[in-house]
Amino acid sequence: MQRYFIGEEHWGHRKVTIYGEDLHHISRVMRMTSGDQLIGIHPEEGPALCKILNVTEDGAECAVLEWLEEDKELPIQVTIVAGLGKGDKLEHIVQKGTELGAFEFIPFQADRSVAKWDKKKVPKKIQRLQKIAKEASEQSERSHVPEVCTVHTLQQVSQLKDRYHWWLYAYENEARKKEHQSLATRLKLVRPGEKVIVIFGPEGGFSEKEVSHLEEKNFLSVRLGPRILRMETAPLYFLSSLSYVFEEER
C-alpha cells in the first residue's frame, strides 16, 4: 500500500489532510479517489491506515481507520558520516542506507575528498539528498525519515561525540592486517536503544592526520570483512550486519 509521510500540523482528531507533492502523487500518479486506502505516517505516532474521503485540488482528506503497530526501525540509531565523493556516490549512500535503516546522515569534507561542494550550492544539494531519503523511506516501508545534515568538517563531527554511545570509523587498513579488530568485537558491546556514529572516508580513504585525530578522540576502528570496499559499499555492509545481528539473529 502507498505510504506518505505527513507533517504533524496536518493531523486532526482521527483525520488527516494531504497537500503538495503527495497530493499530486495521490490524484495524478496513483489516480486514487474517495474510498481508496493508503498509509499515512505521523512523525511521532507512526503509521496509520487511512481511507480517502475526498480529493480536490486543495487537498486529500482522509479518515484514520487504525493506528498500525509496525516494527520496521533498526533498534540501534545509526548516524552515517560519509566523506564527500565523486558523482552520485552520496546519493547512493543515502538511498540504500535509508533502505537499510540508517537514522541520520552527515556528509563531511575529508582531506582526500576530490569533490568539493561550492558553499552556495550546499543547501540545494542537501535538500536533494533529503528528498531521496524521504522517497527511500516510503519505498522501504519505514516510519522514520533519516535527516540529512549539512556538510561538516571532521572536527565538527568529533564534537558531536557526546550525543552517541559508540564512536566508530571504518578503516580500510584493518582489512589488510592479520591482527585486525573484527566488527563483531565492536557490535557485541552495543545494546538495543543505543546510538552509534560511524565515519566512512572518501574514495582515497582517510588521511594520516584524520586517523590521528580520530584515534585521539577515541573513535574505534572497524573492519568490514577482508576485502577492500568502495566508499559507497562500506556503509551498506555496516548497516546490513547491524540489521542481521539485531533483527535477524535475535
Place this chain on the structure above:
Amino acid sequence: MQRYFIGEEHWGHRKVTIYGEDLHHISRVMRMTSGDQLIGIHPEEGPALCKILNVTEDGAECAVLEWLEEDKELPIQVTIVAGLGKGDKLEHIVQKGTELGAFEFIPFQADRSVAKWDKKKVPKKIQRLQKIAKEASEQSERSHVPEVCTVHTLQQVSQLKDRYHWWLYAYENEARKKEHQSLATRLKLVRPGEKVIVIFGPEGGFSEKEVSHLEEKNFLSVRLGPRILRMETAPLYFLSSLSYVFEEER
C-alpha cells in the same frame, strides 16, 4: 599495490608475462617500468608479488618474488541469481556483489522483469558484466574473479540445484509477515566450504507462479530485515550478513 589477473598460460617457472589491456594499463596508465612491483594473480595458485624485469610493446616480463598467503575469499561459495532489472541495476549488483565476495552471478529473465534483453545483445552484455566483475575483483583485492553466466530462465536455474548445498530465495513478503523465517535460521545451517545459491526477484518481485515453482523445488525463503529492499540492495544485504557471520564473528 596494483593487482592483475593473469591467465594460466602466461605463467612460467618463477616468471610471468602480461599482455593486452593489462599491459596497456601497466605501461600507459600506471607508467610502471623495470624494478616496479605488482601483484599477479594465478587462477589456481592465487596472488604472487612480482617485479617487472622489462616492459615492451609486446609484453611486460615479471619475476615472481614470492607467493602470497592471503585469505580474502568468502569461505562460502555464493551464487547470486538476479532478475533482469531496469537501467544499470545488474551492473551495480555485479560490481558491489563482487566486492562483497560473491562467487558467481546468473542473470534470469523473471516474469515481472520489465527489462527484456535482445537475444543478439546478450553476449555483449554478459561480456560487459564480466569486465565489471574483473575490475571489482582487482579493486577489492580478491584472488577470484566471479563468473557472470548467460541469462537463464527460472527453470534452468532450478535445474542447477544439485551443484549446491543450500537453495534460497529472497522473498519480500517475508519482511511483511509477523511470523517470518529469519535469515539467521537459514545461515546457522551453512558450514564453511559449502555452496549456496540464492535467487533475487526483479523490481516487481516474484510472480505467484515463480514462488510456487521455487516452493515446489524446495527453495527456502529468507527475510533480509523487516524493511523492503530494492532489487539491487537485497543481494548486498545477503552477502554482507554472510561475510559478517563467517569472517567477522568467527
